[in-house]
Amino acid sequence: MILRENILLKDLTTLRAGGAARYVVECTDEASVREAVAFAKEKDLPFAVLGQGSNVLASDEGFPGVVLLMNIQGIETKVEGDKVTLVSGSGVSWDSLVREAAQKNLWGIENLAGIPGTVGAAPVQNIGAYGMEIKETLAWVEVLNTKTGNIEYIQNADCGFGYRDSRFKHEPWLVILRAAFTLSVKGEPRIGYADLARCKDEGVDLSSPLAIGEAVRTVRSKKFPDLAVEGTAGSFFKNPIVSHEKHAELAQRYGAVPSFPVEGGIKIPLAFILDRVLGLRGHSEGKVSLFGNQPLVLVAHDSASAKEIDAFAHSIAKKVFVETGIDIEREVRHFPA
Ligand SMILES: Cc1cc2nc3c(=O)[nH]c(=O)nc-3n(C[C@H](O)[C@H](O)[C@H](O)COP(=O)(O)OP(=O)(O)OC[C@H]3O[C@@H](n4cnc5c(N)ncnc54)[C@H](O)[C@@H]3O)c2cc1C
Structure with a gap:
């Protein structure tokens, strides 16, 4: 050990x-x-x-x-017709898995290129970006149930996936050892999101998983601070899901509020509220700030303490609540939970 x-x-x-x-x-x-x-x-x-x-x-x-x-490494490939399943150790870096899939010309996780972290953590919050989530391709996860000592194979339908949510967030005794993703040899670029649509308009190659992965990494490099220089955990809060009535009320007060219909209501980009409603783009309190290029991203400078980061996040949540009546939820988890 x-x-x-x-x-x-x-x-x-x-x-x-x-x-x-x-x-x-x-x-x-x-x-x-x-x-x-x-x-x-x-x-x-x-x-x-x-x-x-x-x-x-x-x-x-x-x-x-x-x-x-x-730090469980290794990726295995299993082929069945035009479906290919990649079975990955939970310690493999997520972006390495995306690259491996792209090199094999497999579709299904290319829009998730460049997300930091491990494969094992990806199902925990059902990672997503640019209109894609892993719940669409995850086949099963292998876990060690530390309560019983048994190895269990949990199929996709039993993972309790939701928006940045899964049963693994609520059952921390399940340690994910491996995860399997069923990908497709045939696919279409999914470029509905504005940033990728813009790439297409600019003539960027988006014809293959490899090309899309590279385009996504380039877009992301401008949206997030450099991890080697600044402290960050990406988007600190989830985008709120509000009722149709609440969305109509917000639209009346603030003009056109971007909206994405989802199960249970309408998802609105929190960045819109932070930036256009509250004018908080780049806002700083002490050593912590909202990133200038993407206000949903919190940046901790000069070794800010967890207490300072927590206080800043509370302050932002309070401002959002006072202005809009929306109680925002954190995406970043406390450790230990
Ligand atoms: C710059 C930046 C950009 C980001 N962009 C995105 C994005 O676009 N979309 C997105 O969804 N997320 C994004 N994130 C968040 C983060 O990358 C993901 O949540 C990632 O899956 C976390 O992986 P990790 O290995 O770092 O997990 P950790 O932070 O180490 O752990 C996260 C949680 O998962 C649990 N966990 C970890 N591994 C296992 C395991 N093997 N078994 C059981 N539980 C486990 C931990 O206990 C913890 O509760 C971003 C983060 C950063 C810093």
Whole structure:
């Protein structure tokens, strides 16, 4: 077992905040996950799972338990007619899987290029971007149920997928070991979103998964701060889903409010409210700000503490509520949850 002690969570998370974890165990296979869980039980300590830490806000107090750092590698390919299933270890970086699919000319996850993090964390919040979510192609996940000690195969329909949601968010005792994605050898570019439609108008090649992946990475490089320089976890909040009546009320007050009909109501881009309604693009409070190029993205400068980041997020949520009556929800999760 590869075990390290007193490791700063700020060094394991992209927001670069968080105190020390008592133990960190690198999990490279099922056996090491079992060993880490047994170690936590033996020491009577809690455990929590971490991938690349790109969607969590770790506490300044750290974590007095065992962090399972997921590093199960390997991608297998299974072909059945014009469907190909890629079975990936949960520690594979998500973008490597997207590249592998694109190199095989497989369609289905190309619009999700460039999203940071691991394959194992992708089902946890049903990652999505540019009109695509992994719930569309995920076939099954293999988990270790740490309550029973059993390996379970959870099919797509049983994953409880929703908008940036799944059962894995609510059942942290399920540790994802592998995930399988069924992709297609035939496909059509999905370029309904404005940024990709603009690429098409500008003559950018969008004819293959490889070309689309590259175009998406280029678009994204302007939308997010450089992870090597700034602390960020991407979009800090979810886009709110409001009723038709609420949308009509907002449209009356603020003019044309962009809308995307979804199950349960109308999704509105929070960036529109932050920027056009509240004028908060680039807004700063102390060491934390909203990114100038995309106000939904929170940026933590100069080693901002988790407390400072949390206070800033509360302040933004309050401003949105006072102005619009909408109670926004965070996408970024507290660690430990
Ligand atoms: C610059 C930037 C841009 C981003 N853009 C997008 C985007 O476009 N769309 C999008 O959806 N997200 C986006 N994100 C968020 C993030 O990339 C995803 O949520 C990603 O899936 C997180 O992966 P991770 O390995 O870093 O997970 P972590 O942050 O390490 O963990 C996230 C959660 O998943 C749990 N978890 C992790 N691995 C496992 C496992 N193997 N088994 C069980 N639970 C696990 C953790 O306990 C934690 O609760 C962005 C983040 C950044 C920093």
